[in-house]
Structures are given as structure tokens and as C-alpha cells.
Amino acid sequence: MMNIQQLVLASHNAGKLKELQAMLGDTVQLRSIGEFSSVEPEETGLSFVENAILKARNAARISGLPALADDSGLAVDFLGGAPGIYSARYADGQGDAANNAKLLEVLKDVPDAERGAQFVCVLALVRHADDPLPILCEGLWHGRILHQASGAHGFGYDPLFWVPERDCSSAELSPADKNQISHRARAMSLLRQRLGLQ
Ligand SMILES: O=P(O)(O)OP(=O)(O)OP(=O)(O)OC[C@H]1O[C@@H](n2cnc3c(O)ncnc32)[C@H](O)[C@@H]1O
Numbered sequence: 001m002m003n004i005q006q007l008v009l010a011s012h013n014a015g016k017l018k019e020l021q022a023m024l025g026d027t028v029q030l031r032s033i034g035e036f037s038s039v040e041p042e043e044t045g046l047s048f049v050e051n052a053i054l055k056a057r058n059a060a061r062i063s064g065l066p067a068l069a070d071d072s073g074l075a076v077d078f079l080g081g082a083p084g085i086y087s088a089r090y091a092d093g094q095g096d097a098a099n100n101a102k103l104l105e106v107l108k109d110v111p112d113a114e115r116g117a118q119f120v121c122v123l124a125l126v127r128h129a130d131d132p133l134p135i136l137c138e139g140l141w142h143g144r145i146l147h148q149a150s151g152a153h154g155f156g157y158d159p160l161f162w163v164p165e166r167d168c169s170s171a172e173l174s175p176a177d178k179n180q181i182s183h184r185a186r187a188m189s190l191l192r193q194r195l196g197l198q
């Protein structure tokens with residue numbers, strides 16, 4: 001298939017870069033789009049897929065390199081899938097702590113049985129900015145929203161996401177453990193297969 005040694009990661013999120021680079025190992029060098037531009041494209045799509053493609057094309061255009069984008073988020077059952085594609089902007093751009101505080105507040109009277117949620121990750125890889133056939137891989141991770149934050153690893157909503165198969169929050173998992181079972185790990189495993197990396 002494709003022989004990719006260097007990819008630009010179309011993300012300004014340091015947590016994603018760390019996780020994706022750890023999953024790819026030495027086979028592929030991920031360069032951050034931050035090396036080329038500090039301007040973040042507006043995520044105007046209505047789906048994770050559209051936003052991932054939009055970010056990947058933008059990064060390929062700016063860098064001249066093949067580009068990988070990750071569009072991800074948290075879909076809460078009780079909220080009909082919100083914040084979903086708006087997860088990063090849930091508290092109007094005030095950042096992770098504000099997003100988490102808002103989610104806890106909105107769910108404060110909701111019992112455990114109705115606190116189901118899934119992390120979603122879509123990876124999009126384009127060979128160049130106008131690639132007519134982006135490679136798309138998705139991963140889901142099912143869990144539940146805790147009543148309070150717990151754990152210091154990871155990023156974003158990790159302290160609020162209870163992982164049933166490990167009986168702890170995803171911020172209590174070691175980075176290596178999270179990278180084995182997360183939504184991002186599942187999407188990356190599919191991408192590695194598509195690229196012939198395993
Ligand atoms: O768009 P880029 O530049 O990649 O960075 P971003 O942080 O804005 O990324 P998204 O637009 O994809 O929004 C993803 C949101 O979902 C959250 N999120 C995604 N994956 C996560 C994970 O593994 N653990 C915790 N939160 C996660 C993340 O914190 C953001 O609030």
C-alpha cells in the first residue's frame with residue numbers, strides 16, 4: 001500500500017499527538033501541524049468524518065506532507081449523543097476543566113444506569129490536500145460518566161469516563177493501558193492494518 005515514513009498530524013492537541021505517536025512507534029514519524037502553522041481550521045462539518053477530513057486536507061495543504069487527522073469526542077446517551085462533535089467547544093472554548101465541570105453539572109441528578117457514554121475517534125489520512133480517497137478508520141469506547149473527576153493521566157474528559165472493563169476512570173489507566181483499549185487505539189489498529197504496518 002502506501003509507504004509513509006513521515007506524516008503531519010493535523011492536530012493542536014498535545015494529548016492526541018502523544019498517544020498517536022506511541023501507538024505508531026518508530027515506523028512512522030509524526031510531525032505536528034504546530035510546526036507549520038498555529039492557525040486552527042474551523043471545524044464546520046456535521047460529523048466526525050467530515051471534520052477529520054477537513055483537518056487532514058488543511059494540514060496537507062499547509063505542510064505539503066501526507067496528513068493524519070483525529071476528530072474525536074464524547075457522546076453521552078442521556079444527552080442524545082452530545083457533546084459529540086462539539087466536545088472541545090462544550091463550554092464555549094474555555095478548555096477541558098470547564099467542559100468537565102459543565103458535563104458534571106448537566107448530569108448531576110442523572111442516575112448511574114442512565115450515564116452511559118462512548119468516546120468516538122475518527123482518523124482520516126490524506127496523501128495530499130486534494131486526495132479523492134481519504135482513508136477513514138473509526139473506533140468507539142463504551143463507558144459511563146462518573147459523578148466526580150478521578151485520575152491524573154490522559155487529557156480532556158478522561159477523569160470523568162469510567163471504564164467498565166478496568167473498573168477505573170480512563171485518567172486512572174496508565175498511558176500504555178489506555179493506548180491498548182481506547183477509541184483512538186481501535187481506530188489506529190484499523191489504520192495500521194490499512195497501511196500494512198502490522
Ligand atoms: O481538533 P484538534 O486540533 O485535533 O484538537 P481538539 O482538542 O480540538 O480535538 P477535537 O476537535 O477532535 O475535539 C475532541 C474533544 O474530545 C475530547 N477527547 C477526545 N479524545 C479524548 C480522550 O482520549 N480522552 C479524553 N477526552 C478526549 C477532547 O478533549 C476534546 O474536547
Ligand SMILES: [Mg+2]
Nearest residue numbers: 012040043088
Ligand atoms: Mg478541534
